Amino acid sequence: MRKEMLTGNAAAAWGVRLAEVDYIPVYPITPQTEIIETLAKWISDGVMDSRYVTMDSEHSMLTAAGSASATGARAFTATSSQGLLYGFEMLYAVAGWRVPLVMVNVSRGLSSPITLEPDHNDVLAARDTGFLQIHCETCQEVLDSILMAYRLAEDERVLLPIIVNLDGFYLSFTREPVAVPDVEQVRNFLPLYQPKHAFFKASQPMAQSAAVLGGSSYSYFKYQMHMASQNALAVYKEVCDEFETGFGRNYDTIEGYMLDGAEYVLIMTNSFSTLGKAAVNNARERGIKAGLLRLRLVRPFPVADLKAAISRKKAVAVIDQNISIGKGGILHSEIASCLYNEKHRPLLLSFIAGLGGKNISPDEFEFIINKIVTGVDTEDAGTAQLIYTDKEWQEMGRLKRMAGKG
């Protein structure tokens, strides 16, 4: 093992290299392209033995990746935002094939207006597809999660594809120290994929992905996928334990930060959680018993772990870095549904923040934490609120005037 400064994208590429992936179909998109460029260079330099193919679109790319996976190859691909949506049809198709493809999504806000920086509407749009989802906070976690993802996806109790998510710019282009494990160590953790259900062998022909009509077969196949995804919760724990034994790093389905003894909890995902943790430290200095829960496994949704962690807290604020237009924060809705039938449940507040990579400053976190505390005092969760500052509103006014909007 050695440690070096890597971007989130380079860490992703290292995960793919160490997983000794067979086949990588690609299509470029900012802020993901560095991943496939890095892999291309390694393959060209002869330090990585994989088949690398440039495709004509994300739709073709996902089809190729899923198909390769259905022949029994270990496949990888990566995309972001508009690209994920362009290939969207194939997400459902590939998941239905029950193949263990691992894909990285580098989160980026969706058009319109077009932008480059991250929020999670792209990856959360894929939440119903059958792909499992692991969301990462650090560059180290990106590398490690790719290794864990192959183990989890290839497990016979699961056999569903996985998206490993990281934030564009804030992680994809941010370098921080990353421990790169030795390939031997990784081989012990992640043995060769031995497909039993979907492979390509002349002596054993099969037709994959049959058409069905009438609904009963369809229902059967879809519900089997759901149960496989639910199985992944227990399998994930085993993978997590084995990963910790091998590499000394623990990644549970959720991560608690100062959660023991906390009365007020922030729930976040991905790289902005680092800022949330700093805000928790600040709140603790002010004598407020704050903590943070970071959702790492978003599909399957870790309902039991989540309930155990927050049902007896005073109040929880879900900070959604996404917006379901016409409803509000996506994760807020999901968490609310977990808690509804609980005897003890916290006051649940909803905030929308960090859309399109908008920074969440310490002042804004302080506002959120104060809102939680007053919410408990007044027993009023209020309505969902966009976190937006007076300075940003002034700047928006300046831009509107520049654009000729009066």
Add this chain to the structure above:
Amino acid sequence: MYRLRFHGRGGQGARVASKVLGTAAFLDGYYAQDFPLYGAERRGAPVAASTRISEDPIMERGVISAPDIVIVMDETLLQDPLTMPVSGIKQGGIVLINTAHSPEEAKVEYKITAQVLTLDITKIGLDMLGTPILSTLAGGVAARIVGLSEDSLRDAVKKILSEIITDKRLLDKNVAAALYCFNAITPAKIELKTTDTIKKKSTVISVPFEPATVSSPAINATGNTPLRMTGNWRVFRPDWNYDSCTRCMICVARCPDGCILVNEDGYPYTDYDNCKGCLICVEECPTNSLGKVREVHTKKVIGK
């Protein structure tokens, strides 16, 4: 923790400078994080990069809004209202400017309240590398200001550059230039107090509804691109010698930005307000009637 922000133009090396610094700090045993931010990926566009160096794990991400140190790799950015390189600089912090000006001149000219250091990094780049790509040089300057070791700087330059160039001689020249810059400045002491941020607290507001005439992402104003002069991006200006010009017009055809016009006598001339100094005209001129002269003066960004 030290928070540094590099400001340069696309192609100048701000991103790589922040990486050189980050790796040097990492090799010196610190926690480090570096992060570039750029919009359109084109040469000449403003680029910022942030580097954080700390003895403890870093609980911050993204752009540094209140830096301790700012490295201005292109002094024309100091007058760019959209870039504002020294914004947020802490009292007692350090601004290093790549300029031929003295620190006193630069401090007055650009109305900077923080401490100012100056070094003509472009000249060093031209002398030692033969090109105004300043990544390793700016990295060297920054490494000195934050007090990193010469050995780590050397190793960092080698590591970062070997990932992007294969020319061993150019790599060695970069190492030499980085170390030259490292030793060319006597850093001021950073005199930060913990309570030195003077920024106003920001208040969270409720955003009101506005009709789609305002809230759709359409631009109703007429185009203002012509107001944005690009001539201040130049490192070199094309210099005309009309004695040998044959009015062949190859330069006019080859200029990628339409910045070579023709006067009443049929001679081509440069629109210096907008010429970015790519020097394709100098390369293309069959009679060698075009030379190059280094720009050392700054100009206003927005038209007069």
